[in-house]
Amino acid sequence: MNREDFEILKTGIIYFDNGATTLKPKPVVDAIVDYYTNYTANAHRGDYDNSLKVDEKYEAVREKVKMLLHCEKSSEVVFTSGATDSLNRIVFGFMKYYLKPGDEVLLTKAEHASNVLPWLELEKEIGIVVKYIPLTSTNEVSMDNVRSSITNRTKVISIAHITNVLGDVRPIAEIGKLCKEKGILFVVDAAQSVPHRKVDVQEANIDFLAFSAHKMLGPTGVGVLYGRYELLNQLHPTVLGGGMNATFTSDGDFTWKSLPSRLEAGTPNIAGVIGLGAAIDYLLSIGMDTIQKYEADLRHYLLTELQKIPNVVLYNEKIASSNIAFNLKDVFSQDTALYLNHYHICVRAGNHCAKMLKDELHVNNTCRISLYFYNTKEEVDTLVRVLKNSEDIFRVIL
Amino acid sequence: MDPVMKREIILENYQNPMHRGLVEDSSYIKVNTNNESCIDNLDVQYKIVDGVIEDIRFDGEACAISTSATSVMIRSFIGKRVEEAKEILKNYEAMIEEEEYDPSILGELNVYEETYLQPNRKKCALLPFASFHKVLDQIEK
Numbered sequence: 001m002n003r004e005d006f007e008i009l010k011t012g013i014i015y016f017d018n019g020a021t022t023l024k025p026k027p028v029v030d031a032i033v034d035y036y037t038n039y040t041a042n043a044h045r046g047d048y049d050n051s052l053k054v055d056e057k058y059e060a061v062r063e064k065v066k067m068l069l070h071c072e073k074s075s076e077v078v079f080t081s082g083a084t085d086s087l088n089r090i091v092f093g094f095m096k097y098y099l100k101p102g103d104e105v106l107l108t109k110a111e112h113a114s115n116v117l118p119w120l121e122l123e124k125e126i127g128i129v130v131k132y133i134p135l136t137s138t139n140e141v142s143m144d145n146v147r148s149s150i151t152n153r154t155k156v157i158s159i160a161h162i163t164n165v166l167g168d169v170r171p172i173a174e175i176g177k178l179c180k181e182k183g184i185l186f187v188v189d190a191a192q193s194v195p196h197r198k199v200d201v202q203e204a205n206i207d208f209l210a211f212s213a214h215k216m217l218g219p220t221g222v223g224v225l226y227g228r229y230e231l232l233n234q235l236h237p238t239v240l241g242g243g244m245n246a247t248f249t250s251d252g253d254f255t256w257k258s259l260p261s262r263l264e265a266g267t268p269n270i271a272g273v274i275g276l277g278a279a280i281d282y283l284l285s286i287g288m289d290t291i292q293k294y295e296a297d298l299r300h301y302l303l304t305e306l307q308k309i310p311n312v313v314l315y316n317e318k319i320a321s322s323n324i325a326f327n328l329k330d331v332f333s334q335d336t337a338l339y340l341n342h343y344h345i346c347v348r349a350g351n352h353c354a355k356m357l358k359d360e361l362h363v364n365n366t367c368r369i370s371l372y373f374y375n376t377k378e379e380v381d382t383l384v385r386v387l388k389n390s391e392d393i394f395r396v397i398l
Numbered sequence: 399m400d401p402v403m404k405r406e407i408i409l410e411n412y413q414n415p416m417h418r419g420l421v422e423d424s425s426y427i428k429v430n431t432n433n434e435s436c437i438d439n440l441d442v443q444y445k446i447v448d449g450v451i452e453d454i455r456f457d458g459e460a461c462a463i464s465t466s467a468t469s470v471m472i473r474s475f476i477g478k479r480v481e482e483a484k485e486i487l488k489n490y491e492a493m494i495e496e497e498e499y500d501p502s503i504l505g506e507l508n509v510y511e512e513t514y515l516q517p518n519r520k521k522c523a524l525l526p527f528a529s530f531h532k533v534l535d536q537i538e539k
């Protein structure tokens with residue numbers, strides 16, 4: 001749907017790498033160009049008309065995010081450079097002061113590097129203990145495994161809502177409820193879920209959440225850190241500078257502003273935030289439920305077609321999101337991706353920044369197809385036709 | 399070189415590469431290329447005696463171009479003096495990067511003469527040679 005809004009699709013590419021980043025519709029690009037062309041000014045600074053307009057537009061996006069995530073307060077929304085930045089701030093701005101040596105943090109081996117490496121670094125720095133919730137035989141997170149992984153030292157569970165390689169959907173509402181009962185903080189990497197379905201931070205008892213604009217039609221370089229107010233208010237600023245301080249004097253005294261300004265030092269990515277606002281408007285005008293349903297139907301169609309091809313090996317048949325991880329039998333994933341590129345089909349090959357997953361999946365690299373609402377059955381048909389004819393793959397790529 | 403023949407040589411070296419499988423022998427210098435690429439992961443072992451490359455072995459996972467180029471590199475290097483191999487390395491890299499080079503000393507490695515037409519494959523064709531750079535770093539330290 002809505003393909004006419006995506007200029008790049010007119011070039012004839014078939015874009016199946018939406019888990020990496022999505023295409024940008026015209027209203028998002030227009031909103032960014034409008035800011036740069038017609039009302040450029042800094043935020044939170046001046047008393048002239050354009051400056052006030054920037055403030056209004058910028059803060060309006062905070063309200064949109066609040067509505068999108070169903071936060072209690074808009075001051076629980078902090079603009080960052082992306083999900084990676086948000087997760088790093090949660091770990092090094094909050095957890096570093098909250099956790100004590102020996103405290104346990106539960107992750108899984110399917111997490112993205114940005115939800116693993118900050119924790120491993122903190123483990124080295126202050127002696128927390130990183131543990132992994134075992135995955136089921138289909139590489140998913142079950143409530144039984146979550147329950148059996150919790151000890152009396154467990155202080156945090158930090159996992160993706162939807163994983164970026166296999167696209168399995170975690171039962172975050174149930175996990176959030178359990179965390180609340182046990183006094184465990186619940187951190188959710190929602191980079192792969194907010195673009196595709198409704199996420200409600202209150203309903204799922206989420207304490208911290210991170211996502212990126214560019215995976216949901218928005219620009220690169222901007223993302224969101226959500227934190228429950230009482231916790232976010234204790235998060236130490238990891239970046240200091242203009243816009244976040246209330247006072248500072250030469251004798252070394254300083255005080256910070258209140259939330260959310262305290263956590264947005266320096267000139268923010270104003271154009272990026274405005275672009276994110278346009279992306280949210282765009283997604284909500286279609287409707288998150290409509291998007292989720294459309295993608296589920298398209299994935300089902302794609303899966304059914306791929307299952308008919310004998311030399312296609314599938315790794316995540318049963319999941320309920322919009323990814324498919326596969327390989328061609330006896331072909332290195334990168335060679336498959338290069339072969340598809342020959343037909344202008346964009347897929348990703350590799351370990352997708354989830355380098356521990358190979359322990360569970362027993363394969364180092366896969367090709368990943370990640371769908372979005374602008375993909376079509378016709379595009380799937382082309383992919384399937386090309387894969388069916390792949391016996392000449394080396395003639396094409398060599 | 400005839401394009402069909404080039405493809406045949408690359409494919410043959412991919413499907414039946416020379417000296418695949420590592421040996422347990424401390425007289426070999428072992429290097430890994432994983433930090434040059436997120437996806438290809440090759441271990442390469444070199445046995446160099448009195449300035450002569452006596453043997454090279456490799457193992458790991460990589461694309462058709464990287465794997466085949468490793469095999470062809472092994473064929474080209476074994477029996478050569480390190481200085482001769484460095485000359486091959488220099489000319490091979492120049493060929494891949496579309497700079498001036500001498501095709502007469504590259505032998506079978508000339509099958510990669512048109513890799514530059516697919517810029518996203520340059521890195522693949524250079525990967526095995528990154529292992530030789532690492533070996534040179536070690537022996538010339």
